[in-house]
Amino acid sequence: MLDIKNLTKVYGKSDVKALDNVTLKLNEGEIFGFLGPNGAGKTTMIKVLTGILPFNEGSVEICGADIKRNPKAAKMNIGYVPDSHIIFDKLSGREYVDFMADIYGVGVEERKARAEKLLASFSLTEDFDRPIKDYSHGMKQKISIIGALIHNPKLWVLDEPMTGLDPQSAFELKELMRKHCDGGNTVFFSTHVLDAAEKICDRIGIIVKGRLVMAGSMDEIREASKDGSLEEFFLSVAATPSSEMAAAKTEQGGTAKE
Secondary structure, three states: OEEEEEEEEEOOOOOOEEEEEEEEEEOOOOEEEEEOOOOOOHHHHHHHHOOOOOOOEEEEEEOOEEOOOOHHHHHOOEEEEOOOOOOOOOOEHHHHHHHHHHHOOOOHHHHHHHHHHHHHHOOOHHHOOOEHHHOOHHHHHHHHHHHHHOOOOOEEEEEOOOOOOOHHHHHHHHHHHHHHHHOOOEEEEEOOOHHHHHHHOOEEEEEEOOEEEEEEEHHHHHHHOOOOOHHHHHHHHHOOOHHHHHHHHHOOOOOOOO
């Protein structure tokens, strides 16, 4: 599904590697949570594997398509939800979703049926024909998710997806993640909300200063943790100040810029 080998990314002439020889393989049907302190490389990784940023060394393959040599084939298998929620706000929600469906070649009846289900899940049906510029931050997040799922991508990539969502919508999003994977697809998402990651992820990866320091199941992490919790293990490998993690635990929204 997703195969990353020896991936290295350097910005400009910097001596610091934003991604340092990262190797990671994701399989069909799994939710993979990507954790790390601010500035660790999470957003850089996501932008590289979605083809937004170039990289210096290594390779990225999505469903067998190399992101450098065959970018169109690779990207056709990706649904991407950025952390910025910057979308075409002069369009209505319906126009935006139709635009995304057209890009990925989704038929009219198929997009209609899929959109109706997703709109109902996020209580957005009545606002579908409103301009996106009038949407709240959370509503923009929801329509971005719907646009990313309209073509039922094999790899669903989300950067801080809980940001701006109310508790009910966050619950619906987690249910959608699991349902998407139950259909043989894969979810890759970054988050600072450790409780959510611990509950829904099949595997978790932790990146620190551009290096992937851990990738394993929750059982493996509990075994390696002193108290059996993801929080303790994360703090031990990421050396994140406890005050920062306390804030991250309690927020369902809030941004984490890299």
